[in-house]
Amino acid sequence: MTTQRLAPAQLGGNDADLFARFYAQEMEQERVKRVRRRVIYAVGRALILGAFIFAWWFTAKFYPPLLVASPAEAWDGFMDGRSEIWKHAPTTVVEIALGFAVGSVLGIGLGALIAQSRLAEVVLRPYIIVSQAVPKIALAPILIIFLGFGVGPKVAIAALICFFPLLENTITGLRRVDPDSYKLFQSLGASKMQVFLKLRLYSALPLIFGGLRIAAVLATLGAIVAEFVAGNAGLGALLVISLGTFQTKLMYAVMVVLTLMAYTVYIITQWVEHKALERTNMLVTHE
Amino acid sequence: MEKQGSPVISCEDVHKFYLAGDRSVYALKSINLEVREREFVSIVGKSGCGKSTLLACIAGLLPVSHGEIRVAGDKVTKPGRRDFGLVFQTSALLRWRTTLDNVLLPVEMFGMSKKEYEPRARDLLKLVELEGFENRYPNQLSGGMQQRAAIARALIHDPKVLLMDEPFGALDAQTRESMNLELMKIWEITPKTVLFVTHDLQEAAFLSHRVVVMSARPGTIQEIVEIPIPHPRTREVLYSDAFLQTTRRLRELLSAQADAKKE
Numbered sequence: 138m139t140t141q142r143l144a145p146a147q148l149g150g151n152d153a154d155l156f157a158r159f160y161a162q163e164m165e166q167e168r169v170k171r172v173r174r175r176v177i178y179a180v181g182r183a184l185i186l187g188a189f190i191f192a193w194w195f196t197a198k199f200y201p202p203l204l205v206a207s208p209a210e211a212w213d214g215f216m217d218g219r220s221e222i223w224k225h226a227p228t229t230v231v232e233i234a235l236g237f238a239v240g241s242v243l244g245i246g247l248g249a250l251i252a253q254s255r256l257a258e259v260v261l262r263p264y265i266i267v268s269q270a271v272p273k274i275a276l277a278p279i280l281i282i283f284l285g286f287g288v289g290p291k292v293a294i295a296a297l298i299c300f301f302p303l304l305e306n307t308i309t310g311l312r313r314v315d316p317d318s319y320k321l322f323q324s325l326g327a328s329k330m331q332v333f334l335k336l337r338l339y340s341a342l343p344l345i346f347g348g349l350r351i352a353a354v355l356a357t358l359g360a361i362v363a364e365f366v367a368g369n370a371g372l373g374a375l376l377v378i379s380l381g382t383f384q385t386k387l388m389y390a391v392m393v394v395l396t397l398m399a400y401t402v403y404i405i406t407q408w409v410e411h412k413a414l415e416r417t418n419m420l421v422t423h424e
Numbered sequence: 425m426e427k428q429g430s431p432v433i434s435c436e437d438v439h440k441f442y443l444a445g446d447r448s449v450y451a452l453k454s455i456n457l458e459v460r461e462r463e464f465v466s467i468v469g470k471s472g473c474g475k476s477t478l479l480a481c482i483a484g485l486l487p488v489s490h491g492e493i494r495v496a497g498d499k500v501t502k503p504g505r506r507d508f509g510l511v512f513q514t515s516a517l518l519r520w521r522t523t524l525d526n527v528l529l530p531v532e533m534f535g536m537s538k539k540e541y542e543p544r545a546r547d548l549l550k551l552v553e554l555e556g557f558e559n560r561y562p563n564q565l566s567g568g569m570q571q572r573a574a575i576a577r578a579l580i581h582d583p584k585v586l587l588m589d590e591p592f593g594a595l596d597a598q599t600r601e602s603m604n605l606e607l608m609k610i611w612e613i614t615p616k617t618v619l620f621v622t623h624d625l626q627e628a629a630f631l632s633h634r635v636v637v638m639s640a641r642p643g644t645i646q647e648i649v650e651i652p653i654p655h656p657r658t659r660e661v662l663y664s665d666a667f668l669q670t671t672r673r674l675r676e677l678l679s680a681q682a683d684a685k686k687e
């Protein structure tokens with residue numbers, strides 16, 4: 138594994154040849170390092186997952202199966218309740234997607250408005266804070282009156298929960314531009330709109346995407362919790378039903394599915410972020 | 425010396441305070457300066473003496489606290505003159521644009537055709553020795569290369585007035601010298617009025633008709649030194665007696681400041 142690194146002078150040969158060999162050696166070393174690093178990462182993750190499952194399994198031993206299901210029982214619950222889970226999952230996915238979409242439009246839109254206009258900031262800020270201070274779960278009954286029993290209230294709660302961090306990030310991102318770049322735009326007689334579209338928006342991209350990642354997870358959380366209190370469909374509702382009917386195995390299975398769902402939403406957002414930042418050359422890598 | 429026209433930039437008793445919370449900084453005090461058409465004027469002075477501030481005021485980026493600045497007879501109240509080209513102390517390149525697109529930014533801002541200006545942008549990049557880097561991003565360029573790209577950007581719309589804040593600060597001695605010669609060439613081909621901030625006294629003496637020596641706290645003009653060397657200036661100028669005497673005089677003026685401070 139330990140290939141002794143040779144100095145260029147030790148390789149011999151003509152210049153082009155030497156360069157090619159030295160470079161090939163470097164590339165190979167880099168590749169080996171990369172693979173080794175990947176293995177370490179994977180092992181680290183697997184270890185933590187293993188430890189978690191072990192702890193889960195170990196704890197479950199001390200409680201009756203009616204209260205705590207073991208990992209194996211959760212798996213059984215999943216296999217038995219598959220059709221049930223698949224029946225409820227689309228509702229939740231739709232709520233998450235819509236909640237995330239509405240929340241994102243709200244977060245970025247209001248953020249842009251507030252960042253651009255002092256008036257909008259002064260007038261809107263208190264109500265935005267209020268929207269966060271209000272216990273959103275308690276809103277559920279009111280929302281049901283207005284939006285019915287369908288996905289409406291869940292989307293509303295998901296959106297309400299997820300837009301705030303995105304809004305804050307958008308404001309910060311749009312306001313924090315390089316001072317000399319801003320002066321440059323001013324010196325070119327740029328309009329406020331030009332500064333926004335050609336300078337602020339790009340500078341804000343990393344923070345906006347950071348906000349989107351948080352929003353994605355919060356939208357998932359919001360949708361599920363809303364189903365919890367006001368649902369007859371969706372995985373959150375299934376969770377409540379399984380809890381009420383002592384189907385502990387199913388409940389654990391649903392919990393795991395929900396966790397994986399939230400995780401997936403995050404990963405997708407992260408992937409989009411990566412692509413978008415790469416495309417605009419805003420990706421800052423540490424390696 | 426060649427004939428110079430009417431004053432393009434004139435500062436009359438300009439004062440500038442920065443208000444920073446409860447403390448204020450007296451950045452410029454009683455600045456009187458006239459830069460005539462096609463004149464090349466450098467500003468030297470130690471760090472923090474107000475050089476960038478003066479440039480920003482002239483560009484209309486900062487309001488003056490007292491006095492008046494006129495450009496081509498008009499009182500300066502806001503930025504955005506299209507006959508100005510600015511080079512800032514940092515390159516201020518946009519990270520999400522390629523070098524070529526960065527150079528074309530002013531064209532885009534002015535609503536002119538980017539296509540039409542693209543050949544010119546490429547020529548300018550060649551001029552600042554960045555041929556082949558048109559499609560690279562700023563973070564893939566060295567600090568000096570970034571600064572040179574910023575100079576190409578300042579020249580793209582062929583401005584009449586150039587305000588340059590330490591444009592060659594990040595360059596090695598050789599590149600700096602060749603950039604100075606290029607700048608002289610550009611200046612001789614197209615008539616430009618240049619206000620040029622630098623820390624390099626030789627550079628100031630080599631390029632300018634006049635060198636403004638500033639002293640700090642508050643920033644004032646200590647002296648304006650005429651450079652008695654005819655244009656066009658070539659490399660030979662660097663070895664002439666007149667040149668050596670001038671740089672020596674500038675150095676003495678600046679070290680006199682330091683001595684005065686010690687006492």
Ligand SMILES: Nc1ncnc2c1ncn2[C@@H]1O[C@H](COP(=O)(O)OP(=O)(O)OP(=O)(O)O)[C@@H](O)[C@H]1O
Nearest residue numbers: 442443444449451470471472473474475476477478
């Ligand atoms: N935005 C600001 N707020 C408060 N004080 C400022 C501000 N900008 C500059 N100053 C102060 O004004 C003085 C002049 O600053 P300026 O940037 O013009 O100096 P400079 O001559 O360009 O220095 P350098 O050679 O280091 O670039 C400094 O003392 C600085 O502290």
Ligand SMILES: [Mg+2]
Nearest residue numbers: 475476513589
């Ligand atoms: Mg400065």
